[in-house]
Amino acid sequence: MKYGWLGIVMTSVFLGSLAPANAQATLKAVQERGVLSCGVSQGLPGFSAPDDTGKWSGLDVDFCRALAAVTLNDPLKVKFVPLSAKDRFTALQSGEIDVLSRNTTWSLSRDTSLGLNFTAVMYYDGQGFMVRKSLKVNSALELNGASVCVQTGTTNEQNLADYFRSNNMKYEVVAFATADETIKAYESGRCDVFTSDVSQLYAERLKLTVPDDHAVLPEIISKEPLGPVVRHGDDQWFDIVKWTLFAMVNAEELNVTQKNVGEMLKSNKPEIARLLGTDGNLGQQLGLTNDWVVRIVKAVGNYGESFDRNVGAGSKLRISRGLNKLWNQGGIQYAPPIR
Amino acid sequence: MATAPRRPPFRPLTRLWRVLSGDTGWKGIAGQLVFAGLLAWLVSDIVINARANLQAQHIASGFGFLAGTAGFSVNQALIRYSEADTYLRVFEVGLLNTLLVSIIGIVFATLIGFAVALGRLSPNWLLARLSGGYVEIIRNLPLLFQLLFWYLAVLAALPNPRQSLSVFGVAFLNNRGFVVPHMEPQQGAGVFVVAILAAIAASLVMMAYARRRLYRHGERLRVWPFALALLIGLPLLGIVLFGVPVSFDVPVLRGFNFTGGTRVTPELVALTIALSTYTAAFIAEIVRGGLLAVPKGQMEAGASLGLSRPAILRLVIIPQAMRLILPPLTNQYLNLTKNSSLAVAIGYPDLFSVFAGTTLSQTGQAVEIIAMTMAVYLAISLVTSALMNAYGWHLDRSQRA
C-alpha cells in the first residue's frame, strides 16, 4: 500500500513523454523535429520494403527521401512507419505521419470524406489478375466460377465484385487482412486467381516459390492512380509535396540525371536554369531553398531513374513503363512547368 | 407473560440513507458524489473530443451507413446475399456465421471434452496418459497459433479441385472445401417431416408410459421394437404415398470449381477443429475436477450394486457431478463464442471479420460499428449464461426432489 500512491505520482510519466503533434504548419514541424515521418507499406517489393537489416527501398521510399532532401537537406533523415491498409488513413489524420507514401489509390470518397488531399500521381496503375500458367487461361473473361484471393480494406474487393457482376460471372471470394496472407493462400492453391493492382501483382509474384509459373492476365479492370497523400488544411505542405513529385518528372523531361546534375548546373538553357535554381527564386516561393531540385536529383535521381531502379528494368520486378512514360514518349506522366 | 416483540419502526429515510451511503455516513455520500462527478466529467470530455475529432476528419455519424450498398461479396452466407445488399444484410450474414461456428464448436467441444475427461480417469494406463498429454499440449499453446496451424495444415494436405478425393462419387473433398450433394425439398417433403416428428413424439410417449409402468407396477415393457418400427415405417409410408421427399443436386466439376451441391469451406472446418479441440482441453479438466469431487463411496456403492463401470458413470456419478461442472462449463462456452472472432485471421466471414473488418474500412465509422459488435457479443454472452443458469436451476430442482 505504501508504494501504491507513489504509482499515482509517477503514472503521468507516460503522459509526460508523449509528444503532441501539430496538424498545421507541417513544414515548420518537420524542420524543428529534424526528421520526416513517412507512412509506407509493410513490405511491398519495389514500392516500400525493408531488407533484412531494416533498410528501406522502393519507389515510395525514394519519394520520401526526396522530400526529406528538400526540407531537411538530408535524404536519410526519414522515419518510415509501416502501416496496414486499415490504419494508413488514421495515422495520417492523427498526425502520426507527415505524408502517406504507400501506393494509395486516389478516389473521390478518399479525397473528400477523410480530410485528406491527394497531391499528384506517382504511378498510374490498374487492377489486374494473376493466375497459374498451368491453368491455361488467357483472359479474365474465362474466370467464371473461379476462387479469387483478395485483400480486404482495399478498393480491389469492390472492383472485383463490380467486374464479375457486370460480366455475369460467378466467383468465390477468399479475403484476407494482409497481402502476405493473401499471397500465401494463393500459392497454397486455396484460390485460382490473385487480384490486386498490377504493380502489386508483379511485386508479390517475387514472393512466390517459382515466380515464372504465374502469369498476369492482360485485362486492367480499374483505374488506380497511386500517389502521396497529405492532410487537409496545410496548403504550403501540399504544394511542397506536389511539386517535389513534379520536379522529379520535369527533371527526367529535361534529361537531368543523378550523374550529370553537376554539369547541368552550368547549363545556359533557360528551362534547366529555372529548374535547378540558378535563375529565379522558385524554391523560395515554395518555402524551400533555391537548389531544391538539385537536392532531389542528387538524392534519388529523376523520375525515370527511380522507376528503373525500383520497379523497372533495373529491378527484379521488371515492370514496363507503360502508362508511366512521359507524355512526349507515349505515356501520361505530365508535370506542369516549373516557372 | 412476555408480550410478543414489536416490529422495528419503519423509518424509510434512515434506511434509504444507510443504503445509499453503504453505512459509511456522510463521507460515503460525499465520496460517491465526487466519484459520480468525475465520471460524468470524463464521459462528457470523451464525448466532446470524439465529436470534434469525427467532425474534423469528415467522418459521418449515426447509423445511416447501414442502408448503404455493401459492394463486396462474402464466401459463406447462410441467407441469400449478393454484393448489391446493404451493410445491414452484411451484419446479419456475419452474425449467422458466428452463431453457426459457435454452436457447432460447442457441441463438438463438449463431446470431445467429456470423452477426454473419461479417458483421463480410465484405469487403462496408456489411455490415461495419452489423454493427459493431449490436455497439457493443447492447453499450453495459444489458440491463434493452433488455428493457423490447422488452417495451413488442412490446406496443405488437401488436393486442388481437379484432383479431389471423391466420396462415393457424390461428395468431393479438396482444398476449396467439402462439397456434398444439396437436398432440394420436393412435394413429399412436408409429409416426410411431419411423419418423422410424429414417430418421435409417439416413441417418447411410449417410453414415458413404459417408465411409469416400471415405477408403479414393476413391469418391464419392451418398447424399442415398436419405436424403431414407427421411426422407420411412418416415414417410409410417407414416401410410398407421397413420393420421394428430396432430390439431390450432385456437384459437378466445371472449370475451376464444383457447381451445384453445398460446400463446407476449409475456413469453417479449420476454425471448428481449432476451437473444439482447444476448448475441449479446458472442458476435460473441468469435467475431471467435477467427477473427482463426487465422493468415492458413490462409485463403490454402485459397484456393490453390481453395475458396470459405464453404467455407474452414467447413472450415479455424472448426474451428481453436473451441478459442479455447470458454472465453469458455461464460462468455457462463452470463451468459445468469443474466441470465434479469431476467424478474421483465416478469412472466415464471421461477424467481426465482415462487419468490424471490411465494413469498418469501407465506411470509416469506427464508433458505431465497434459499439454494435461489442453489443452483439455481450448479448450472446448474456443469453448463453441465462440458458445455462436455467439448466442449472432445473438440475437443482430435480436433484432436490
Added chain:
Amino acid sequence: MSGDDTIFVRETLAPARKAPVVTTGIIGFLRTRLFNSPLNIVLTFASAALLWIVLEPTIRFLFVDAVWKGADRTACLADQAGHPVGACWPFIQAKFTQLTYGFYPEDQRWRANLTFALAALLLAPLLVPKIPGKTLNAGLFFIAFPFLAFFLLRGGGLDGFAFYWLAELFGVAWTPSLTRFWLDFSLTTTVVTAAAVWLWGGWLNGRRAGIVTALTFAGIALVIEALQLDRGGLPVVDTRQWGGLLVTLVVSITGIVASMPVGIALALGRTSRIPLLRIFSIAFIEFWRGVPLITVLFFATYMLPLFLPGDFTIDALVRVLVGIALFAGAYNAEVIRGGLLAIPRGQREAANALGLSYWKTTGLIVLPQALRHVIPALVNSFIALFKDTTLVLIVAIFDLLGQLRAAFADPTWATPTTLFTGFAFTGIIYWVGCFAMSRYSLFVERRLNAHRNT
C-alpha cells in the same frame, strides 16, 4: 492310531501348484493396467497406434530428416538434399534475431537484453517462497521496473518532473532546462515526503513512511542520473521497430503488472458496500468480460485516439497495452474477488475491534491473505494473458507469431517445410513458457494446501 476322521496328517508332499498370477513388476503392470479386459486390450492397442501415428512423423520431421545447415532455400529442397526433407533449421537461424528483437537497431540491442536480465533478476526471487523481503521485491518489480524498462527500451528522457507536468496540464509556459529539472525534482520530493508523513499520521507514526518515500525518490534520482534522463536519455527507438519475442514479453509482462492494481481496485469496488462503486464495478467487469479480446484491441486502436483531444497522439503499442490492461484487470478482479470472499468475516471484525480503518484492514490484513490464496488462479490468468498476446497480430503489431508470419513471406526461404519448421519452433517456445507457469501454479497450490494433505 485312533480311527478319528477329523484329523488328517499328510504323509506325502502335495503336488506343486502353479505360481499365482504376477501382479507386480512390469508383467503385473501390463496385466492390470493395460490388458486386463477385452475392452482395455482394444483401447491399449488403439492408443499405441495413435501415439505412433502422431510421434513417428513428428520426430522424423524434427530430427531425422531435418536439415541443419544451409544458406537459403535450396538447402531445404528435397531434390537438392537427396532425401525427403524435414525441418529447415537454417531458416530459423537466419530469422532468429528478427524473431527475437524485430527490427530493433542492432547497436541498441544491449538495452533489450539488459531489460530482460533485470526482469529475470527481479522475478526469480519473487517466485521462490523461501526468499524473504517479498514486499520490497514486489514493489521493485511491479512499480519501479516498468518505468525503468520504459526508458531503457524506448529511450528518450524527461523534460521535467511533477511541477512541469502540472504546468503543461494547465497551459502555463515553462521552458525546460537542467537546473529547472532538478529544482522541480527536489520540490516534488519535499512535497511528496511531507504529504506522506502527514497522511500516515504525523511525525510520530508517519516517520517511517516519510523515510521510505525519501529513499524512493533518492533511488529515482540515481536512475535518472544513470540513464541521463535529464539530458535526453538514451536514443529513442520507436515502438514500431520492436517485434518478435521482445513485443510478446513486453505485452505480457506489462499486462500482468498493469492488470494487478486494476484488478485489486475493481475487486475491492465489487465487494464494497457503497452502492455507486459496486454498481460501477459490476458493470465495468461484466462489460470487459463479455466482449472478445480482439474487439477490445480494435476499440483501443481505433476509438481511443478519437476520445483524446485532437493534437494528442498515443503510440500504437501503448493503446494495445491499455486495452489489455483493462481486459486482464477485469478478469483478475473476479479471481481476486474469489480470494476476498474466502477470507473469514472474523478477520475484518477483529481488525475493527482493534480500531483499524477500512483501508488499514484491507491493506494490512485482508489483501495479503487473499492475494496469497489466489496466486494459483492468478498464474492461470497470466498463462491466458501470455497466450492472448498473439492476438496483437490482428492490429498489425508484430509479436513473435506476427514476426513469424512475416518471415514466412520471405522468398529466399520459401520451401514446403518452412511453415511447419516455424510453427514447431514458436510452438516449443510458447509451450515451454506456459507449461513452466502451470507447473509453478501447481507447486504454489500444493504448498498452500499442504496443511490439508497431512
